[in-house]
Amino acid sequence: MALDKDLIDKLLEGYQKPEDLIGANGLLKQLTKALVERALNAEMTHHLGYAQNDPDGRGRDSGNARNGTSRKKLKGDFGEIEIEVPRDREAEFDPQIVGKHQRRFDGFDDKILSMYARGMSTREIQGHLMEIYGVEISPSLISEVTDAVVEEVKLWQGRPLEALYPIIYLDALYVKMRHEGRVENRAVYVAVGIKMDGLKDVLGLWTGDNTEGSKYWLTIVTELRNRGVKDVFIACVDGLKGFPEAIEAVFPETIVQLCIVHMIRNSLKYVGWKERKLVAEDLRAVYTAPTAEAAQQQLERFGEKWDKRYGAIRMLWQRHWQRIIPFFAFTPEIRKVMYTTNAIESLNMSLRKIIKTRGSFPSEQAAFKLLYMALKNVVANWQRKVVDGWHDALNQFTLLWNDRIQAVAQR
Numbered sequence: 047m048a049l050d051k052d053l054i055d056k057l058l059e060g061y062q063k064p065e066d067l068i069g070a071n072g073l074l075k076q077l078t079k080a081l082v083e084r085a086l087n088a089e090m091t092h093h094l095g096y097a098q099n100d101p102d103g104r105g106r107d108s109g110n111a112r113n114g115t116s117r118k119k120l121k122g123d124f125g126e127i128e129i130e131v132p133r134d135r136e137a138e139f140d141p142q143i144v145g146k147h148q149r150r151f152d153g154f155d156d157k158i159l160s161m162y163a164r165g166m167s168t169r170e171i172q173g174h175l176m177e178i179y180g181v182e183i184s185p186s187l188i189s190e191v192t193d194a195v196v197e198e199v200k201l202w203q204g205r206p207l208e209a210l211y212p213i214i215y216l217d218a219l220y221v222k223m224r225h226e227g228r229v230e231n232r233a234v235y236v237a238v239g240i241k242m243d244g245l246k247d248v249l250g251l252w253t254g255d256n257t258e259g260s261k262y263w264l265t266i267v268t269e270l271r272n273r274g275v276k277d278v279f280i281a282c283v284d285g286l287k288g289f290p291e292a293i294e295a296v297f298p299e300t301i302v303q304l305c306i307v308h309m310i311r312n313s314l315k316y317v318g319w320k321e322r323k324l325v326a327e328d329l330r331a332v333y334t335a336p337t338a339e340a341a342q343q344q345l346e347r348f349g350e351k352w353d354k355r356y357g358a359i360r361m362l363w364q365r366h367w368q369r370i371i372p373f374f375a376f377t378p379e380i381r382k383v384m385y386t387t388n389a390i391e392s393l394n395m396s397l398r399k400i401i402k403t404r405g406s407f408p409s410e411q412a413a414f415k416l417l418y419m420a421l422k423n424v425v426a427n428w429q430r431k432v433v434d435g436w437h438d439a440l441n442q443f444t445l446l447w448n449d450r451i452q453a454v455a456q457r
Contacts, residue, residue, distance in 0.1 A: 083129055083130055086129070086130075086131055086132055086141055087132055089139075089141050089142060090112065090132040090134065090139055090141075093134065093138070093139050093140075094110060094111065094112070094134065098112060109135075109136070110134050110135055110136045110138065111134065111135050112132060112133070112134060112135075113133045113134055113135045114132075114133055115130040115131055115132050115133060116130075116131050116133055117129070117130060117131070118131050121183065126182075167403060167404070168185045168188050168189075171183075171188055172185070172188070192415060192419075193415075195415055195418065195419060196411060196415060198418075199414055199415060199418045202418065203250055203251065204273065205273070206273055206274045207239070207249060207270065207273045207274045207275050208239070208241050208242070208247075208274070208275065209274055209275065209276045209277070209454045209455075209457065210242060210275075210276060210277050210278075210450075210451065210454045211239035211240060211241060211249075211275060211277075211278050211279075212240055212241075212242065212278075212279045212280065212439075212440070212443050213239070213240045213278075213279060213280045213281075213282065213383060213384065214237060214238065214239045214240075214249065214278055214280075214281050214282070215237070215238045215239075215281075215282045215283075215305070216235060216236070216237050216238075216281070216282075216283050216284070216286070216289065217235070217236055217238075217284055217305070217308075217394060218233040218234065218235045218236070218284070218286070219233070219234055219236070219394050219397055219398060219401075220232065220233055220234070221234050221401055221407065221413050221417075222404075222405065222406035222407065223406060223407040223408075223409065223410055223412070223413045224406065224407065224408050224409055225410065229406045232253050232254070232410075233253065233254055234251055234252070234253050234413065234414075234417065235251070235252045235253070235254065235266070235286075236248060236250075236251055236393065236394065236397075237249040237250050237252075237266075237270070238393060240383070240433055240436070242440070242451075243432065244432030244433050244436035244437070244440065245428060245429060245432055245433075246425075246428045246433065247425060247428070248393070248421050248424075248425055249270060250266075250269070250270070251414060251417060251418070251421075252266055253410055253413075253414075260287075260288030260289075260291045260292050260295075261288070262288070263286070263288050263289040263291075263292035263293075264288075264292040264295060264296070266292070267292045267293055267295070267296045267297070268296055270296075271296050271297075275297075276454045276457055277297065277299065277300075277450055277453075277454050278293075278297050278300045279300065279301065279443060279447060279450075280300065280301045280302075280303055280372075280384060281293050281297075281300050281301070281302050281303065282303045282304075282305050282384060283302060283303075283304065283305060284304070284305045284308040285304055285305070285308060285309075285312075285366060285369075289302075290302040290369060299450065301372050302369060302372070303369065303370075303372045303373050303384055304366050304369035304370050306333050306370070306373075309333075309362070309363065309366065309370065310326060310329055310333075312362060313325070313329060313359045313362060313363070314326060316356045316358050316359055317356060317359075325352065325356065325359070328347075328348050328351065328352070329348065329359075331344045331347075331348070332344045332345050332348060332363070333370075335374070336374075337374055338371040338374040338375075341371065341374060342367075345360060345363055345364070348360060376442065377438075377442050379435050379438035379439045379441075379442055380439045380442050380443070382434070382435050382439075383433060383434075383435060383436065383439045392424075393421075393424055396420065396423075396424050397417060397420055397421075397424075400416065400417075400420045401413075401416070401417070404416075
């Protein structure tokens with residue numbers, strides 16, 4: 047609906063500076079108050095069936111009538127305003143534009159959640175809202191708003207999943223949180239799946255310590271199965287103890303591939319800064335070899351050159367060789383998707399940026415609350431683009447495992 051220009055000119059009579067419009071007592075705040083109160087009175091008229099001061103309404107048999115007003119303070123983008131809310135004698139009036147217990151306009155909570163999801167502390171959120179909107183809010187209000195996400199997290203963690211994920215990745219990041227009375231570094235495991243349409247999604251979050259083995263991982267993989275996952279072609283993991291066995295117990299046809307990115311990172315821990323580039327280049331000759339046999343030869347050449355200084359690197363690769371070589375059986379299109387774990391690496395980078403602003407979390411729930419809200423932002427960006435090279439990879443998957451694709455579709 048277009049506003050009358052004459053009305054706008056009338057409202058702006060006497061306008062001299064921005065504060066007259068958007069200041070603490072500016073026109074926008076006054077208009078908001080006036081419009082909200084007019085809307086509330088219109089709702090009361092609809093509720094009672096007659097307008098205020100309508101003489102024809104006084105004799106009606108409803109037994110109900112207006113009963114003055116009550117004051118309420120509202121917070122929003124405009125700052126804080128005090129409004130007069132009409133009351134009725136029977137206390138049956140349930141306003142819609144501003145609910146009975148509502149103290150903030152729709153959208154204001156979203157701003158708090160958005161800032162929280164970007165890693166801003168409670169104090170930073172308070173300062174930002176005061177600086178931008180002139181609204182003073184308490185730490186308890188921020189906790190109240192963000193705690194509303196907890197139930198959403200539970201529903202998200204238990205939501206149904208796709209029946210088939212061609213590739214899943216599992217990785218961990220470490221978060222300081224209070225656990226059993228003390229603050230400690232605890233691993234938060236993140237599962238990312240690539241769907242048949244090439245879009246990525248986070249399947250879940252779990253927390254545990256470094257001693258968890260196959261029994262722990264079996265619980266997680268079984269949870270994925272119970273939430274609807276029927277088949278996984280390839281699972282890329284970072285060498286977590288017991289995880290490959292857990293995957294194979296639940297999804298016996300799944301190929302478990304050790305994450306090459308993690309292998310490179312773990313290898314370079316043994317190397318000084320000056321030689322890291324050279325060592326990384328020689329390792330690249332190993333994992334980009336055309337076949338597993340050629341990769342073995344490249345690893346031997348690597349050893350001949352570097353064993354005297356960094357013998358632990360070749361030992362590391364030999365120890366995990368059977369979990370490293372599965373991707374050599376695939377075309378370059380599939381290899382690229384398998385061993386370049388940008389999907390989960392970029393995710394963890396985003397999460398680390400957010401959690402580094404916190405010294406520690408008071409509980410596991412507090413950590414999951416923040417991580418979940420951060421994940422929502424990341425996944426929303428993922429929905430805009432399929433994984434690079436996905437169409438070529440999907441073509442290969444279809445040629446290799448069309449029977450499994452059809453079997454899942456028929457279940």
